[in-house]
Amino acid sequence: MKKWTRWQDWTVIAAGAYAALSVLWTSQGGSSTALMVILGVLLVAAGVTNLAMPGMPAAEWAQAVFAVVLLLAPWFGGFTSMTGAAWSAWIPGAVALVVTAFAIKPSTEEYRHHHVMPARSRAIPERASGHRRMPGTANFEETSMNSNHPARLRFFGATDTVTGSRYLLESRDTRILVDCGLFQGYKRIRDRNRIPFPVAPGSIDAVLLTHAHLDHTGYVPALVRDGFTGPVYATHGTSELCKLLLPDSGHLQEEEARYADHRVPRCMFPRFRSTPRPMRSGP
Structure with missing residues (x-):
């Protein structure tokens, strides 16, 4: 094209x-x-x-x-x-x-x-969970979990774009999220980071990180902020890199919000302008 x-x-x-x-x-x-x-x-x-x-x-x-x-x-x-x-x-x-x-x-x-x-309904509809459906998400299969289908895999990112890797593996009583990354790229893609997670973060039992790139790990702090309390599994190398990358990512978001708030004149469209805020802050 x-x-x-x-x-x-x-x-x-x-x-x-x-x-x-x-x-x-x-x-x-x-x-x-x-x-x-x-x-x-x-x-x-x-x-x-x-x-x-x-x-x-x-x-x-x-x-x-x-x-x-x-x-x-x-x-x-x-x-x-x-x-x-x-x-x-x-x-x-x-x-x-x-x-x-x-x-x-x-x-x-x-x-x-x-x-x-x-x-649109290009992917299988999300089950009722009280959360807004994220663009680009998909279910691996439509069937409910029963004796014939004991597990289900759902994609909450990296489907119609290459970033935002988030794969939810579910059994009857367990939810494991494989990777928890940020959407990166054009603004229309980055805006997906602000959409509520498709399932309640508190219902996720554990997170497994494959590696430390931000499009695989950068959303973990936001997931914790929104109620996730389970363990995060990763290799020693990935854990050490995340200790550097995640605080740095949060700092950059704070700087971008501060720049937009203070450098853009407040006199421009004051009735329609809102104070920018980072997706998350802190380490």
Whole structure:
């Protein structure tokens, strides 16, 4: 599947900048000039948004709308002849529209794969537990545990993404969680770390860690915070590494929350802004 690439983002940014600057250079002013300049700036902003946060269909559809309006702007202002101002809108508008058109469908498909499909019944439904179902979770089998099926394996991560390894092995009276990792990567993936665990952490009897990478161990402190009280089994090497990695991970989350809280001006959208908080803090 063709994906939105950086050169396409930079093409849209360049087209928007060219439109704004060239219209200012060739036009004599007026409302139509202001409209074309604003549309050029909006194209630049949309391109920068896609460059910083790829995979957002809404931003790409906005680019397409800006490009179409930029193509029509000369007629709104009476630039019906082949003037410099008209070409300054037509050329970048056409370039931005063509580039965006090739990116909208793949980006929409990727968005559906990461957002829409995991939320549907692609996996076997979670049994009633009073907890919100996590995107990308799956059951290995749908049957209830009985004499014919004494055990069940469920995947609470690392299914539609490679991080967040969490595998729950259940028997009639025991629950063992194999790995308890963080989701890492794009923000839409990291946000899954804040979704309540699919089963009550206090109902888990033990955790088994295969190795010390944070996508296999980083969620253990949050699991303990939410009620897990059982033992954690790991090799000596994994235990020693976790003593370094987990406090460092918590410290980084505290620093990121502190940075977002103090460096972002509080005057920006004060009614809608909330204080950032780390997923967890402390060792």
